[in-house]
Amino acid sequence: MIKLLRFFNLHYGEDSRENVLENVVSNISFRGANLWILACAIVIASVGLNVNSTAVIIGAMLISPLMGPIVGAGFALGTYDFDLLKKSGKNLAIATVVSLFVSFLYFLLSPFKEAQSELLARTAPNIYDVLIAFFGGLVGVIAITRKEKGNPIPGVAIATALMPPLCTAGYGLAIGNLSYFSGAIYLYTINCFFICISTFFIVKLLKYPKVKFVDEVREQRITRTISILILIMLVPSFYLAYSLLQxxxxxxxxxxxxxxxxxxxxxxxxxxxxxxxxxxxxxxxxxxxxxxxxxxxxxxxxxxxxxxxxxxxxxxxxxxxxxxxxxxxxxxxxxxxVSEKDITIQNLRSELAGYTFNDKALMDEITALFPGLAPFSIGKQVVYAAKDSTYTENVLVYQAEKAMDADERKRLSDWLKVKLKSTHVRVVRSTE
Structure with missing residues (x-):
């Protein structure tokens, strides 16, 4: 049993606590480059939501630096570093306000105001979003405390999805829909809070030392406050999950x-x-x-x-x-x-129509003028004349037992050029 528990020992592969805390603190601040990256990520996520592109939204989540102050708040609570907690809270507030403003401005200027499925998915959070945020946060903070950070961090950025709810909230403000705004902000708050709480649990589990001495009464008060906040966050999410199920x-x-x-x-x-x-x-x-x-x-x-x-x-x-x-x-x-798939299908049909003949009258004329030609077929093909030169050629392929003589083939070719209004016409006999 003891050997089995060793496999779950989080101290194995753990980075030094000084390096971890230094890394956490350095990612909290939203000034200069971080703020520019955040603003750009918000624009990208807003475009993705606006055009209903999942790939673009995922790209925005990967480059977002929003998790920094949230993880910092979790470390601050776990180590009772109230100065770090204030700094994290201040930077998270700045990031949130900037994100809301940028997304609001984008959707205000965008000519496309219709709510797409990717937007609507962020307006009614439930208990499953709580689970995603909590366990995604656990993965994130465990990865942060490792010597080898590995691949989990990008996955956490995608799973916890901090960017889309903020952009959806900005969309709600831009179109004046308070229901969308409140639902998206609630989802964003859930994600922030439970990432922070999962960080707090891992910091406690790894027994990071307290930065400041806290008496037992104050420690109990902090634990009680966290428990009340968890309950406040959970109750509406359970209700929304129940409503969704019903x-x-x-x-x-x-x-x-x-x-x-x-x-x-x-x-x-x-x-x-x-x-x-x-x-x-x-x-x-x-x-x-x-x-x-x-x-x-x-x-x-x-x-x-x-x-x-x-x-x-x-x-x-x-x-x-x-x-x-x-x-x-x-x-x-x-x-x-109309979906992109339907548009693509229509474009392909139009392109295919340019290479097929459905002119029954033309077929009947050919049969009347050249009765020994049948069976035959007509189509278009692209001819590559040179590396950078192509043209489309009309080709008539016939399968008569006896080949047409040169004069008759020329007469048919000239006639087709007039009928098809094309200088590129070829008559070919198939031997198969």
Whole structure:
């Protein structure tokens, strides 16, 4: 058992405490280069959130120096160094204000104000964000105390995600949405606080010496304050996690209800809208051709409880005028979310269309004028004439048993040049 515990001994590979503390203190200050790096990282993260690019957001998190003062605060609490705690708190406040201002300014000037999925993901934190912050913080501080820092630090910067919540808070301020702002700031506070607490625990576990003498009463008061703050942070996150779980269960139940009550019976749903956050939950549906009587709607509503949909009302939209406007509004909303994949596919289709022939009239003319040519095919190909010279050539390939004579091939080639309005035309017989 003792041998097994040695594998978990954090003192193995530990750097000298003087080096660790020197490294921690040197990363606290936000002046000069650090402040410029932070501002640039905030702009990069804001752009990533604005265009919904995960790769750009990760890049911003990797270059962010925000973890310095948070880890410094954790070391200060663990060693009761109140001067270091004040310095860390002051620098964290400066970094937070600068970050909020830069992100606010970016989103205020940006022409794209629509909330993307990467932005929305930072507006409703829950208990899982607490776990990520705490265990990410543990990894970070353990890595800091090692002689070989290794690869964990970049991973911690990504996992704890300090930059995106700040940028989302700036976005909330820029568009005047206090709900987005408060949710993002709460997530940022969770990350900061639990990184700090995880640092405090590791410092205590490694038994770093106290910088100042603290009597037992004051030490208990500090521990009690930390415990109260942990509770204050945890309660809302548990509530939000519970709300998220209930919403997911509700959506699963709605899906099961629609499938069994309508889709399995051959009714085509053309409009679906759910409202989970109202006092009475609501499901709105419309159908392609089926119309329900008032009695049928009441009967279906009475069966909602069988699917776990309590305190829920089903509304079937059958007014064609209102329904049409709602469907058009939904189509318009969805059309604004055309993904990069769809755009790429459309571009490829357009490019491919330039290399194919779908002109049936042209094919019929060739068959009438040159009846012995079939079967044949026409297409375009890129010809590389030289290293820096290319052109597109129209090629007709035919598979007749007897090859065309030179005059007939020239007559076909000249005719195709006129029809296709191209000087690059070639007629080739396939021997396969």
């Amino acid at each position: 919403e997911k269960k509700f959506m699963q139940n709605v899906s099961s209800f629609i499938q069994q009550e309508f889709s399995d019976k051959g009714y085509t749903v053309i409009y679906e809208k759910t409202n989970f956050n109202s006092r009475e939950k609501k499901i709105e549906l419309a159908f392609l051709s089926k119309r329900f009587s008032k009695t049928e709607v009441q009967d279906i509503n009475s069966r909602l409880g069988n699917y776990g949909l309590t305190n829920t009302a089903l509304v079937i939209r059958q007014d064609s005028t209102d329904l049409k406007s709602d469907i058009l509004a939904e189509i318009s909303r969805q059309s604004q979310h």
